[in-house]
Every structure is written in structure tokens, then in C-alpha cells.
Amino acid sequence: MPDIRNIVILTGAGISAESGIDTFRGGGGLWEQHRVEDVATPEAFERDPNLVLRFYDMRRAAIQEKLPNPAHDALARLDRAWNGDLLIVTQNVDDLHERAGASRVLHMHGEHLNAWCTYCDERSRWTGPLADRPPCPRCGARALRPDVVWFGEMPYRMEEIYAAMRTAHLFVSIGTSGAVYPAAGFVRDARSLGAQTLELNLERSQGSSWFDETRLGSASEVVPAWVEEVLAG
Secondary structure, rough: OOOOOOEEEEEEEHHHHHHOOOOOOOOOOHHOOOOOOOOOOHHHHOOOHHHHHHHHHHHHHHHHOOOOOHHHHHHHHHHHHHHHHOEEEEEEOOHHHHHHHOEEEEOOOEEEEEEEOOOOOOEEEEEOOOOOOOOOOOOOOOOOEEEEEOOOOOOOHHHHHHHHHOOOOOOEEEEEOOOOOHHHHHHHHHHHHHOOEEEOOOOOOOHHOOOOOOEEEOHHHHHHHHHHHHHHH
16 A cells, blocks of 8 residues: 555454454344443443443453454554554454554553542553442542443543544554444544545445445454555555
């Protein structure tokens, strides 16, 4: 790809699905057993905190048993080798990008392995359960919740994302549905700012028509192939 120096990559649930992590809209997973309204909104947490905390405790435990797949590994390799600006913006709340070795990662929807104290507003690394109401490591208050962005809440670090988009020459979307905003609108923002746009997905997303190019296939196949192409170019 000519004239590419700065890259912004958006990753969604599809990149982690091949590691065995449930997608939000996929069949047969944890999400299918619970309505969004029951486990992924501030109102749900206020109404039934025990249910919400147990649900996220299950997911927090599950992701720690999963491993990065070749798509995560390929992006980590690109991160290490790329001399220009690069930012991996992930909608995923797992840590598979980091475990693969990527460092230029931004979690716009938070992280399962963090806990947020709603009393002192501090975030702490957290790998155990929250349902038993443990104290905050910083202030001692028993006011911890999952550090994930629920429906109706503002995604994290949006100013940093848009700053990276303004200087990006290439925007790449990997494993996303194109249905969850504001991330679903990034491709239009990137195009309006003059960036080339590429979609790597198992199937066309809802926003597929906005991309200059779409390559279909499993993430563990199409992402390593694209990374090889970029690094060879």
C-alpha cells in the first residue's frame, strides 16, 4: 500500500472469537443466555448487582484461560516492526492483544481485568471475583464494579482515538459487526479525513460499503496475510 505511514486499527469481537471468547451477537455463548438489559447497562447493575457481578466474574475467569490466536500475534508483530504511528483501538475487553505482545493498544470499552471503584474513581488490576464485594485496594470502600463500558455509557479515551484518526493514512477494521457506535462510524470519519480504509472480516459488516476494500475470511488467516503484505511493502 503506497504512502502509508500512520495506521489506526479497530478490532472487534471477531478477532477474539477464534480464541474461544464469546461474541456479543454470536449464538450459543454467554451473551445468548442473558438479555443486554439484564447484564450490560447501569440500570441492570442498580437493579440486580449480584446478577451483573456474577456474570462478569464468569467472563473474567474465562478470558484468563484463553490464548491469543494468529491474528493477535500478527498485529503484535506489526506493532513491534512498524516505524510510523500505529494505534490498535479495540472494542474487546479481553487482554489478548497485550498477551500477544502488542503495546500500542487502547481499550475503548474498558477491560475485564480491571475493577473500577465508584467511590474513589480509581481503577485497579483485578483477576478475581467481584461478587463477594471485596474492598477497593486504594480506599477500602466496597464499591467495585467491572471496568467495562455498558450500553448507555461513554466509551473511553475518545479524544485520543480521534487525534490518531486525524493523522492516519490507513484505517483498518478487523472482526467488527459495524453495528455498535461510535466505533461503527470510525470508517466514515477516516474517509472524511482522507485515509484509505480496509475491512478484514469473516463476512461483510453493516458498514462494509464505506470501506475502500473488504477482504473476507477468518481473522487468523486474513490478518497475518495482510500484515505480511504491509511489512513487505
